[in-house]
Amino acid sequence: MKLVNPLTAIFHPPPTPGVLAVFGHLDAAVEAIGKLRQAGHTDFTVYSPLPRHEIEGALEQPVSPVRMFTLIGGIAGCAVGAWLTLYMSYDWPVVVGGKPVGSIPPYVVIMFEMTILFGALSTILGIAFNALFAARRQGTIAYDPRFTNDKFGIFVPAEATRAAQVESLLRGAGAEEVRRA
Amino acid sequence: MAETPSPSSRVSYDFVTRAIARTLGNPGKGYFALLAAAVALLGVGIVCLLFLLRYGLGLAGYSHPVYWAVYITCFVFWVGIAHSGTLISAILFLFRSGWRTAVYRTAEAMTVFAVMTAGLFPLIHIGRQWYFYWLIPYPNERGLWPNFKSPLIWDEFAIGTYFTVSTVFLIMGLIPDIAAVRDVATGWRKKLYAITALGWRGTNEQWRHYSRGYLYLAALATPLVLSVHSVVSWDFAMAIVPGWHATLFAPYFVAGAIYSGVAMVITLLVPIRKLFHLEDLITPAHFENLAKLCLLTGLIVSYSYCTENFTAWFSGNPHERAAFWYRAFGPFWWASWTMNICNGLLPWLLWSKKVRTSILGLFVISIFVNVGMWFERYVIIVVSLAGEPFERFANATYNPTWADWGIMAGSFGWFFMWFLLFVKNFPAVSISEVKEVLPAPKRAKAMR
DSSP states (O other): OOOOOOHHHHHSOOOOEEEEEEEHHHHHHHHHHHHHHHHTTSSEEOOSSSHHHHHHHHEEEETHHHHHHHHHHHHHHHHHHHHHHHHEEEEEEEETTTOOOOOHHHHHHHHHHHHHHHHHHHHHHHHHHIIHHHHHHTTSSSOOOGTTTOEEEEEEEOHHHHHHHHHHHHHHHSSEEEEEE | OOOOOOOOTTTOOOHHHHHHHTOOOOOOOOOOOOOOHHHHHHHHHHHHHHHHHHHHHGGGGBBBBBBBBBHHHHHHHHHHHHHHHHHHIIIHTTOOOOOOOOHHHHHHHHHHHHHHHHHHHHHHHHHHGGGGGSSSSSSSSSSSSOOSSHHHHHHHHHHHHHHHHHHHHHHHHHHHHHHHHHOOHHHHHHHHHHHTTOOOOOOOHHHHHHHHHHHHHHHHHHHHHHHHHHHHHHHHHOOOTTTTTTHHHHHHHHHHHHHHHHHHHHHHHHHHHHHTTTTTSSHHHHHHHHHHHHHHHHHHHHHHHHHHHHHHHHHHHHHHHHHHHHHHHHHTTHHHHHHIIIIOOOOOOOSSHHHHHHHHHHHHHHHHHHHHHOOOHIIIIIHHHTTOOOOOTTTTOOOOOOOHHHHHHHHHHHHHHHHHHHHHSSSSSOOHHHHHSSOOOOOOGGGO
């Protein structure tokens, strides 16, 4: 009997059926996004070689939650900086230069640097968490290597019964190439 | 500054991808000659460092009261070099400056490698290099913690943060470009870039989080870069040595850092533009903008020199006055005048558009600026210590030794080696960001 490898299910999930369209022109891709949204599609994916405000505008996505990661990371960093300097000063109090054992002004420098450090690292975590783990989920959908070069693309997940309708919609918007995946 | 150089009409999205992917191919003999020279210099540095480890800091020519000399000079020099990279990649990003896209990757890589180089010098300078971990905040065997009132500890936190943040910023920017290169590469390179692209496909979800995160990283890097050289300047300004103890130091150092860094960007861009045939992407207009940046910061530096001397005179403090007199007319007069001529006078040539658009001319000026900025740090550090009025009987005759020069040469080798390896193996110009300043392909109006 052949055993099922559980890792295969995680790392090589079966491809999502759907329609992939390749666009050579930005305005054609934007038009297609508008038409898809009018037709009630919500879970399609847009590929682009660079971020464009036209695409963002057409998709009307909410602001990325990465900003919460930055904010929380920054506040945590500032707190760690304050704790680090004050705890270490009072753990073995030594008077330096006749100044108070815990002098806030010089410690602001450490607090500032820790704010930046933690803020930046948690921003990276936020991007990785949101964008790259999302990419794994999206690994099952069709892709074309030209999408990082000079073409825009739209993938619409659709069962075989609805695919023809989506295909004609994408062609009508000006897709150069449409194929089923 | 706001002027965006218009790329030539044959520059399309596809052209950009191909032109930059081509830089990863065989770079030719010139490249390998430069790389060999860099590795040879590094070899010289390593040999000198081994001697220093074996025989101790006596080899560095330190003599009372000059105990901070070439290594600290090199440390400040290399940290300074790093700064313009973050200026171009983060500050000009926040200002939405279009021309930065073609040059920022090079500048940012320069930042990371310059900080890597700078970080070596405090370790070399401490003498017992094997105790470097004492810098890390943990208590020693008597339960004593580091002194957070010391600017040297601030510096460690500032440089550590700067290195970490500029590295992640560089890597973040690289991800979409590595993906673009992955999609046109073949063979083992395709595998390498497939792994390092971390699954990037340019989907709307990825761009949504990425663009937002990149914005915040730039916003965090901007105050960071200003803080780092300020903290470096406080290593000196917090001490009472005349010539160091000035409130001017933080802005003065930051301007000087950006000045030297922009010069280094020009020094690096000229050969790699030629070696990798990037003339269509990095145009004379980019160089002109860099030259303007150099002129601006150079003028701020010159103004700081004037202010520094004026403050010394106007303070009425005899020690302060003596220190500045010693600088200009003491035994180290040659160092101060090299600094004044290279940093104060030469940038005036950049008022001329002819000079700003001459690539060879800019290359030569940039090298002189680098020399001048190295001497600026030498003058501030060594000459202020040598002329210290508190040490009447010290009568210093400090001169750098072969070990100092060898290790300094090694640091250049180390820096150029990393830089050359980077530009050969990763996209040295941002692919996705250069496309942002190109007109997007749209259907002709008649077809609508």
